[in-house]
Amino acid sequence: MSKIIMPGLLWSLAMPWAASAQAPDSVARVAPHAPFIVGAYAQGSIIMAHTYAIRHLVASHPTGFEINLQRQTTGAAPWHAWYKFPKIGLALTYYDFHNPVLGYAFAASPYISKTFSRGPKHDFSFRLGAGLAYLTNPYNQETNHKNTIASSALNATLQFRFEYDYALTPHLGLLVGAGLNHYSNGATTKPNFGVNLPSVVLGLNYHELRPAPTFNAGGPLPAEIGTNFINVSTSLGFKQRTEGDKHKYLVNSLTLAVGRRVNRKSNLLLGVEGFNDRSLKATLEDTTRAGGQQPDVKKVGVFVGHELLFGRLAFVSHLGFYVYAPYKSSTAYYERLGLKYHFTDAVFGAVDLKIHRGAADVIEFKVGARLPGHRPEHIADFR
Template structure:
């Protein structure tokens, strides 16, 4: 899909692909299973041929969760969300493949969103139809990186060991943490390339302090402050500032509000923030963040976040923190 004019020359074909899924039906062994109407958890192994010699092919592995909207004895309508890693065979190369402005690294992150309808043909086999979107991007770690947006129509077969399953804890009580306030402190590291001609990877750091509250079984709300140090901005200033002129500070500070959608120890994170200190105006005055967060213990967590400026990836943040 030509989501920007810079990749319009690459949209010349209809990619085709094959996907194998291994999935498990949750039955209530954890309280959140019932809160989300017993979703399926799975791993998708996907191959797409772009039918374009500039782009080659993509192979990906994506863990996912599939949440049902409507479920009956013979049908299942659900929304599937997944994230993982992808290999793109023909990344950008300034000497040999300069037309591929979509992706400049072989290793990329992938996101998958799909609506699926499964209709039972037999007690164990279902006909699957779906409408989805696959996205591949390296999060500006290497440039150019406009990313691949690949809409898809899906046709397949599902094998169910047990189409009807026993459900326990369908109405599990809300956890004791609902209504309680907590504090998070964290730090992150990331790497980004400034432009295609400068192949150096620059270090990006952040520190965050936030206060949060568990508002219901599925959600945390947060607000916080954070600081950023992007060393690629120093290199950018060195190229554009005339000799003898004092360069502005490239450090930035921001405030944000956020939401965490909870799946047991795992959470889907979304933040929206504003810079309150940014002497060097290198981007929009606001930023967004999407990511996955996992609590290894009640105290320690890790996260992988994508920081965004007006829809364009800024940096992938690898984060570690503590809940106080």
């Protein structure tokens, strides 16, 4: 958990647009007004000792305060109905770690909240958000060497939570929740063990209109279901090898994938990609005897992937295996989590986190193109 954050950079940029953007296969419709919900919550937490390297920091009990603004989707885009009309919001969070080594945290997190059960007086939902956080006391070798949680002031944050909102009046709701806040820089600099804060939440929501009207619950099927496509993309990222080596090494990749829109919410992919990690070359030069032969640090992998679609925005997950890796610097497999946004039907950008067995390897900033493929004459109804 402590290493899977940095895709929140793209989420923080794209999520507000996705709330109102039409999917490429949608048509214009007139939806009811999307009412606002304004909330203020107190949070109480503990620091999870997920690794031995931060056990000296788990004695305090952080407390926080959050304000947020959200809107209830009502059907302006077809995907609203596919996800049972989720809420889209922005949370501003303040945390006091009650520890001078850690200091304070300030975070801004766009989020989406999917309802499991909704009625005239209650709403039980799951919320997922990601964004940016500022930590006031990052690691410093001379002045703050005990902070092994984060070595940079700017971090990414992940927030997920179960929430129950009960109507006290037609406009005022009591909210209780339980979830987790996480801060990490994705191993861009080291040390970076990240911090996990299991939290309980208590607060109030003001509802502009409750319950909110909705339309287009059936919704048309996307025209792209059953269509194949090709993705071509390239990425770059930077990583630090060790605390002592402050140099940021370039990592880049080239990816070719074939995909298929299998239903309203999902794309499946199969691809091949090549990687060039220059930090591995630096490691070899430090460890190889003078004049010794060095293996190739370039790698080739194949992967299977899934994209969970929210209009033009998609949450990406991949599982890959190296088929060419002369230098055995990591596990034989890798994972990738990220966020992808289609600026047009053909051009997309993404921020991904490449992972080796739960440990962050590199943050990938990606740009690519989607090429149209074949659409079968007969496609099944995936409704």
